[in-house]
Amino acid sequence: EAQVTQNPRYLITVTGKKLTVTCSQNMNHEYMSWYRQDPGLGLRQIYYSMNVEVTDKGDVPEGYKVSRKEKRNFPLILESPSPNQTSLYFCASTRTGENTEAFFGQGTRLTVV
Amino acid sequence: AQSVAQPEDQVNVAEGNPLTVKCTYSVSGNPYLFWYVQYPNRGLQFLLKYITGDNLVKGSYGFEAEFNKSQTSFHLKKPSALVSDSALYFCAVRDFSGGYNKLIFGAGTRLAVHP
Numbered sequence: 001e002a003q004v005t006q007n008p009r010y011l012i013t014v015t016g017k018k019l020t021v022t023c024s025q026n027m028n029h030e031y032m033s034w035y036r037q038d039p040g041l042g043l044r045q046i047y048y049s050m051n052v053e054v055t056d057k058g059d060v061p062e063g064y065k066v067s068r069k070e071k072r073n074f075p076l077i078l079e080s081p082s083p084n085q086t087s088l089y090f091c092a093s094t095r096t097g098e099n100t101e102a103f104f105g106q107g108t109r110l111t112v113v
Numbered sequence: 114a115q116s117v118a119q120p121e122d123q124v125n126v127a128e129g130n131p132l133t134v135k136c137t138y139s140v141s142g143n144p145y146l147f148w149y150v151q152y153p154n155r156g157l158q159f160l161l162k163y164i165t166g167d168n169l170v171k172g173s174y175g176f177e178a179e180f181n182k183s184q185t186s187f188h189l190k191k192p193s194a195l196v197s198d199s200a201l202y203f204c205a206v207r208d209f210s211g212g213y214n215k216l217i218f219g220a221g222t223r224l225a226v227h228p
Contacts, residue, residue: 004156033215040122042203042218043157058215090156092216099164101147102216104157 002027006091006105013081013112021076021108023091029103030096032074033058034066037088037107046089049074050096081112115140115208119219126194127227134189134222136204145207146187147216148178152200160202163187174198194226 004025013019025032033048035058045058049068063085065077074093078085088109092102116139126132138144145164149157161172168180178189189202201223205216 035218040220042117042220043205043216044218045215048215092157099145099162101159101162102157103159104149106156107154 002103004091004093004103004105006108008108009106010109011111013110015082015112016080019078019081021089023074023076023105024072025093025103026072027093027095027103028071029093030071031094032068033092034064034074034076035090035092036060037090043090046076083112086110086112115206115210115217117204117206117217117219119204119222121222123223123225125225125227128196129193132191132194132198132224132226134202134224136187136189136219138185138187138206140206146180147205147207148172148176148189149203149205150200151203157203160189196226196228199224199226
């Protein structure tokens with residue numbers, strides 16, 4: 001089954017404690033991205049990757065890092081989380097092409113206290 | 114800059130009645146438009162897309178959307194709503210600026226279907 005898998009689904013952490021949210025896709029997609037969802041703001045792109053070892057900032061990259069060492073994996077790293085990063089996070093993957101839809105993971109609800 | 118607006122935070126409709134969730138867009142060039150649905154505690158699921166061709170696009174779960182270029186709208190519709198359609202709906206447009214493509218989302222509309 002084609003899917004994007006995120007872990008963990010829920011996470012409560014304290015300010016400043018480094019964390020990683022993993023994302024893996026089994027569709028051999030080139031393009032992967034991370035979004036955060038906040039009430040009234042929809043989804044906003046944090047980082048994206050066009051292929052292995054190619055990553056770039058999205059609209060709200062501050063406080064986040066990513067890596068793309070393998071095509072299937074695209075982890076999101078918060079080196080020093082702060083309460084304003086409390087949000088619902090989604091990983092997405094897309095086959096390269098103008099008319100292709102994105103596939104989303106189940107989401108990770110992060111709370112930073 | 115590309116943008117999407119969903120003017121209604123919430124739409125309420127009785128089961129069996131037709132439903133419409135509104136979306137307007139602003140893009141330079143041809144629009145590539147998408148609708149996604151988010152059920153509670155679930156990720157976003159793709160419903161349908163407009164790329165080119167017929168202005169009426171049919172998608173999953175009996176949903177359809179009407180592309181209107183003159184009104185720059187892409188409203189989501191269903192002839193007969195079900196309680197199980199209650200969810201959060203997002204309209205999105207593909208943004209090709211900067212040499213890469215990403216989705217720009219509206220703020221979302223919560224659909225509540227009452228028995």
